[in-house]
Amino acid sequence: xTVVVCGVEELPRGSIMTVMNGxxxxxxxxxGAGEYHAVRGWCAHQGAMLGGGRxxxxxxxxxxxGYALSRAGEILRCPWHxxxxxxxxxxxxxxxxxxxxxxxVRVEDGNVLLDVPDAT
Amino acid sequence: xTQSAAVLDxxxxxxxxxxxxxxxxxxxxxxxxxxxxxxxxxWRELMAQGAWKGFTQPFIYWATGGxxxxxxxxxxxxxxxxxxxxxxxxxxxxxxIQAAVLTGYFYPAMLGDMQVEFASAMASAYNDYQVAxxxxxxxxxxxxxxxxxxxxxxxxxxxxRIGEHEQxxxxxxxxxxxxxxxxxYFPIFAAAQRRGLRLATHHTVHVEGALGMGRxxxxxxxxxxxxxxxxxxxxxxxxxxxxFPDLRVVCLEGGFSWLPHLIWxxxxxxxxxxxxxxxxxxxxxxxxxxxxxxxxxxxEDMTGDQWEKVIELMGSEEILMFATDYPHFDFDSxxxxxxxxxxxxxxxxxxxxxxxxxxGLEERAATRA
Numbered sequence: 303x304t305v306v307v308c309g310v311e312e313l314p315r316g317s318i319m320t321v322m323n324g325x326x327x328x329x330x331x332x333x334g335a336g337e338y339h340a341v342r343g344w345c346a347h348q349g350a351m352l353g354g355g356r357x358x359x360x361x362x363x364x365x366x367x368g369y370a371l372s373r374a375g376e377i378l379r380c381p382w383h384x385x386x387x388x389x390x391x392x393x394x395x396x397x398x399x400x401x402x403x404x405x406x407v408r409v410e411d412g413n414v415l416l417d418v419p420d421a422t
Numbered sequence: 423x424t425q426s427a428a429v430l431d432x433x434x435x436x437x438x439x440x441x442x443x444x445x446x447x448x449x450x451x452x453x454x455x456x457x458x459x460x461x462x463x464x465w466r467e468l469m470a471q472g473a474w475k476g477f478t479q480p481f482i483y484w485a486t487g488g489x490x491x492x493x494x495x496x497x498x499x500x501x502x503x504x505x506x507x508x509x510x511x512x513x514x515x516x517x518x519i520q521a522a523v524l525t526g527y528f529y530p531a532m533l534g535d536m537q538v539e540f541a542s543a544m545a546s547a548y549n550d551y552q553v554a555x556x557x558x559x560x561x562x563x564x565x566x567x568x569x570x571x572x573x574x575x576x577x578x579x580x581x582x583r584i585g586e587h588e589q590x591x592x593x594x595x596x597x598x599x600x601x602x603x604x605x606x607y608f609p610i611f612a613a614a615q616r617r618g619l620r621l622a623t624h625h626t627v628h629v630e631g632a633l634g635m636g637r638x639x640x641x642x643x644x645x646x647x648x649x650x651x652x653x654x655x656x657x658x659x660x661x662x663x664x665x666f667p668d669l670r671v672v673c674l675e676g677g678f679s680w681l682p683h684l685i686w687x688x689x690x691x692x693x694x695x696x697x698x699x700x701x702x703x704x705x706x707x708x709x710x711x712x713x714x715x716x717x718x719x720x721x722e723d724m725t726g727d728q729w730e731k732v733i734e735l736m737g738s739e740e741i742l743m744f745a746t747d748y749p750h751f752d753f754d755s756x757x758x759x760x761x762x763x764x765x766x767x768x769x770x771x772x773x774x775x776x777x778x779x780x781x782g783l784e785e786r787a788a789t790r791a
Contacts, residue, residue: 350493
């Protein structure tokens, strides 16, 4: 089933929007680079609604032992315990066992379209 | 597209099959001005002049929502935890919570040893605010008497003043850098015992580990249980549980999986060195089993087998009491923080029975009826 999420201008770079597919939340994210991704919107840890979280960057160590920020808008952080998910893969940054289902997203005629399984 | 078998398929709506009591809920005021109507003079006028700006923490928060759940900001403005309606919606109604113990996070204990009269006045104002704006708002809410422990006589007067309110169940003992086994604090324990109130320890932003706060917030957060362990050791070694035999203590937000280590260690030391503390008349583990309860939050992500093993090593299924810590960022969901495979009877004890017994909620209801 294809769902019209919104117009492209309604989802600026670095932002997220939650779409309900029946009872299942899907978080649609637009990265800092302008790509669209979608993941299932429950945290795999304690079930928080990820749409209440924040899209942020990947934080690593730089060559001087400081903070290196990259991949702006590609990491979705849970609103509760701050677990981090890579929206491009659904994988939890810190635990390979935790992974969110991902869904195809595309843009057509100025709209963001999401393909999800039919809601039961 | 294909999905790896590693994708977790959570049950979207797990069923809560036991009633829930939440023993650690942090209500908050919108701003310090909320206390003004309840503040006595001369403090009211001084505060109106902006003579004190309130507490702040000596570090920056790193979680998504700062120190709170990022989804807990009230639509009407004000900090997380300051809107009783949102708290009802996100917590009490969302999880059908039967009773929730308010624990605040405005602790005059953090004022230090200066101006103890001011600290006690702020505690008193906070208690009246809590009664008027929270306890009156929902009968499911139970209260904590806030005190300035640096002013033990004033604290005892406050416990006597407000402790008989029918929804008040305990006295808060915030953990800063004080060890409460010092006889200086005994008037507080005498008053709590006199009023039939429990004691609840809870860390503050001043709590330290053995080597200080650490260099980073994550370190400080890892070290919080050390403050709880130190308080428990202090209370046991001071003979507080002998001197005040009706006193019972819940340690909030300080972890629990360390308890087997601590009771074994305390028992061993007592057998060797009890001559130094003859007022400690029984094995420390006996006092713990009888008098001490630990709140579960923040749970460590253990398996069901690990939970059962830790509880077996604690020697009692009656020690743990469930807490969410709403609205703080490390909130534990009543639905998902306990492993689904925990035996039903044990789960019910943790989520409900142990707290009901500890706070005497059945007797309280019977008294009110």
